[in-house]
Amino acid sequence: MAQEALKNGAAQGVDFTERYSRQILYPGIGEEGQRKLGASRVAIVGCGATGSALAGLLARSGVGALRIIDRDYVEPSNLQRQSLFDEADAAESLPKAVAAARKIGGFNSEVKVEAKVEDLVPANIETLLEGMDLILDGTDNFETRYLLNDFAVSQSRPWIYSAAVGSYAVTLNVMPGETACLACIFPDSPRGMVETCETSGILNSAVNLVASIAATEAMKLIVGANDRMRRTLVSFDLWTNEHAEISASTPRTGCRACGERDFVHLAGEGRPHITLCGRNSVQIHERQRPIDFAEMERRLRPQGTVRHNDFVLKFWHEPYEMTLFPDGRAIIKGTTDTAVARSLYARYVGS
Numbered sequence: 001m002a003q004e005a006l007k008n009g010a011a012q013g014v015d016f017t018e019r020y021s022r023q024i025l026y027p028g029i030g031e032e033g034q035r036k037l038g039a040s041r042v043a044i045v046g047c048g049a050t051g052s053a054l055a056g057l058l059a060r061s062g063v064g065a066l067r068i069i070d071r072d073y074v075e076p077s078n079l080q081r082q083s084l085f086d087e088a089d090a091a092e093s094l095p096k097a098v099a100a101a102r103k104i105g106g107f108n109s110e111v112k113v114e115a116k117v118e119d120l121v122p123a124n125i126e127t128l129l130e131g132m133d134l135i136l137d138g139t140d141n142f143e144t145r146y147l148l149n150d151f152a153v154s155q156s157r158p159w160i161y162s163a164a165v166g167s168y169a170v171t172l173n174v175m176p177g178e179t180a181c182l183a184c185i186f187p188d189s190p191r192g193m194v195e196t197c198e199t200s201g202i203l204n205s206a207v208n209l210v211a212s213i214a215a216t217e218a219m220k221l222i223v224g225a226n227d228r229m230r231r232t233l234v235s236f237d238l239w240t241n242e243h244a245e246i247s248a249s250t251p252r253t254g255c256r257a258c259g260e261r262d263f264v265h266l267a268g269e270g271r272p273h274i275t276l277c278g279r280n281s282v283q284i285h286e287r288q289r290p291i292d293f294a295e296m297e298r299r300l301r302p303q304g305t306v307r308h309n310d311f312v313l314k315f316w317h318e319p320y321e322m323t324l325f326p327d328g329r330a331i332i333k334g335t336t337d338t339a340v341a342r343s344l345y346a347r348y349v350g351s
């Protein structure tokens with residue numbers, strides 16, 4: 001044992017029992033729990049603020065493998081809250097998944113980190129999440145969350161919903177077959193304008209709170225402390241000190257996803273149709289998101305130039321130009337990449 005530890009220590013720089021000594025001392029984990037953590041494989045979908053915090057906590061706690069899926073690049077405005085990135089990453093415009101993997105390698109080289117610079121969509125979700133024991137939500141949009149929920153429920157795989165915007169944080173454990181799923185609690189995506197970090201801002205403390213709760217729930221699940229897992233949707237507003245919990249202990253009868261097993265998002269039906277339109281433009285064929293132009297102009301003003309009349313709202317955010325119609329339809333000029341268009345729409349309008 002001593003010899004093996006010595007060998008590990010020489011190879012990895014830090015001995016296992018030494019590295020995790022404070023966590024092994026914690027009775028809920030212990031040495032057996034620590035070994036289970038080391039054998040676990042966790043996917044983190046989206047590596048912005050919440051994804052960074054989740055990846056940082058779980059990598060330090062000694063999960064065996066992390067697969068980090070994110071299609072974006074590090075920007076200076078991320079540094080206020082996205083804890084795995086630094087100024088050099090922003091200067092280089094490194095993909096977030098790659099920057100995260102490098103950073104994790106610097107503080108825990110024992111974790112096997114796979115960086116996937118990809119947009120998670122119905123066509124690739126099976127490949128991207130293959131072999132993962134648990135899926136964590138670091139996304140910023142409901143479109144991807146409903147897709148994750150459909151996938152997780154269809155495969156009976158656990159996932160944890162986490163979101164933070166403004167000073168508000170909310171999270172839910174979804175254990176298919178046991179607890180409520182996201183569609184049990186929110187049958188449909190929010191319609192109309194949705195608060196986003198781009199339009200409402202965000203406090204880094206709200207991010208860290210939601211990530212701390214979700215990462216702890218992940219650890220409980222991995223070590224087999226299922227009886228200790230929270231069976232509610234819990235939310236906090238750190239600025240107003242409000243706190244709420246909704247029971248999620250049983251699936252809702254008639255739930256589309258976990259009851260009827262109708263996986264519309266997995267089939268790609270839940271998302272608005274996106275087409276290329278003209279040279280260097282993409283159209284998002286949304287029809288059910290009524291937009292209040294005056295309110296939208298007020299929200300978008302800090303982000304770029306914005307103007308509207310009764311029929312159309314135009315928003316310029318270099319190098320893109322977004323034309324928004326009252327029913328939610330949008331034309332985004334400046335890209336032919338539908339994933340970029342979808343991501344811009346989710347950031348500024350909603351998802």
Ligand SMILES: [Zn+2]
Nearest residue numbers: 181184255258
């Ligand atoms: Zn359900």
